[in-house]
Amino acid sequence: MDMRARPYRSVLYIPGSKDRALDKARSLPVDAIIFDLEDAVTPDAKIEARTTLAAALAAGGYGDKVKIIRINGLDTEWGAGDVAALKDADADAFLLPKVNSAADVQALADLLGNDTPIWAMMETPLAILNALEIAAHPQLSGFVAGTNDLAKELNCRFRADRLPMQMALQTILMAACAHGVVAIDGVYNQFKDDEGLKVECDQGRDLGFDGKTLIHPAQVDVANVAFAPSEAEIELAQRQIAAFEETEAAGQGVAVVDGKIVENLHVETAKKTLAKAKAIADLAK
Numbered sequence: 001m002d003m004r005a006r007p008y009r010s011v012l013y014i015p016g017s018k019d020r021a022l023d024k025a026r027s028l029p030v031d032a033i034i035f036d037l038e039d040a041v042t043p044d045a046k047i048e049a050r051t052t053l054a055a056a057l058a059a060g061g062y063g064d065k066v067k068i069i070r071i072n073g074l075d076t077e078w079g080a081g082d083v084a085a086l087k088d089a090d091a092d093a094f095l096l097p098k099v100n101s102a103a104d105v106q107a108l109a110d111l112l113g114n115d116t117p118i119w120a121m122m123e124t125p126l127a128i129l130n131a132l133e134i135a136a137h138p139q140l141s142g143f144v145a146g147t148n149d150l151a152k153e154l155n156c157r158f159r160a161d162r163l164p165m166q167m168a169l170q171t172i173l174m175a176a177c178a179h180g181v182v183a184i185d186g187v188y189n190q191f192k193d194d195e196g197l198k199v200e201c202d203q204g205r206d207l208g209f210d211g212k213t214l215i216h217p218a219q220v221d222v223a224n225v226a227f228a229p230s231e232a233e234i235e236l237a238q239r240q241i242a243a244f245e246e247t248e249a250a251g252q253g254v255a256v257v258d259g260k261i262v263e264n265l266h267v268e269t270a271k272k273t274l275a276k277a278k279a280i281a282d283l284a285k
């Protein structure tokens, strides 16, 4: 699967130990699911969660959703066993928490022994400082910002504008874009606060993230709207493309739409906007 050629507006964490949530997710309009064996599963439930998750994946029913398994860290007593239990499961990627370097990604690649895409949680100071080498790993396909762990490590405060997090978030994006890796924003913990979630989703979209990780079904609609091209963006993209074609036909290289210049590079962005809108519409079919 080409991991970048599809939408990732909403990426929902589901505790791998909870049958009811695993079942509910089948009918939720999310673009991707992270089946979690790490923080959402208590130590006493970790071993059984492998069996529960394997059964849910074998039963299927998740449709077009990208299926990502988050294992426990390879430096924990569960990491290697998670891989052994689930490496042949019907999943699209494995997500490794607490990554510090490209060597950590390689350690998972060695355990998998196949070319299943690997995603990295970007949630330690070393991960941020080594973001470029992590993104460059040939099996690395996606980044997920782990803003709770980052806040813990940085001893920073949660603020609505996420100012203390900006360096980390933007470094994640720079490295992801440099290597064609998907980049998903961190979770918004107050899962009953739709307004605050919308503000944070809009900020993530403005920064350039592909979507947002979520912890509760009630967050899905807000993320799906925030990370999709709006009607106004689609309409503007169409007008930019048409105006540029007209200008080009007249032998000119620069069009003007709504008082702003439109050059070839803007047309490329406009085409990407339309392609994304189509990919989202195709998902709904």
Ligand SMILES: CC(C)(COP(=O)(O)OP(=O)(O)OC[C@H]1O[C@@H](n2cnc3c(N)ncnc32)[C@H](O)[C@@H]1OP(=O)(O)O)[C@@H](O)C(=O)NCCC(=O)NCCSC(=O)C[C@H](O)C(=O)O
Residues within 6 Å of the ligand: 012, 013, 014, 015, 020, 021, 022, 024, 025, 036, 039, 040, 121, 123, 145, 146, 147, 148, 149, 150, 186, 187, 191, 214, 215, 216, 217
């Ligand atoms: C946060 C929750 C513990 C709340 O659970 P609960 O009180 O049970 O919620 P509701 O009663 O409102 O649930 C309503 C129904 O929705 C289902 N449900 C709830 N959450 C999910 C979910 N994530 N996926 C699918 N379905 C879900 C319930 O089963 C109810 O269903 P039904 O009875 O059929 O109507 C809970 O939402 C939860 O556990 N969320 C996930 C928490 C999690 O995954 N945490 C780890 C990831 S976050 C993280 O680790 C961040 C990162 O590493 C970092 O460092 O930042």
Ligand SMILES: [Mg+2]
Residues within 6 Å of the ligand: 039, 097, 121, 123, 146, 148, 149
């Ligand atoms: Mg974390």
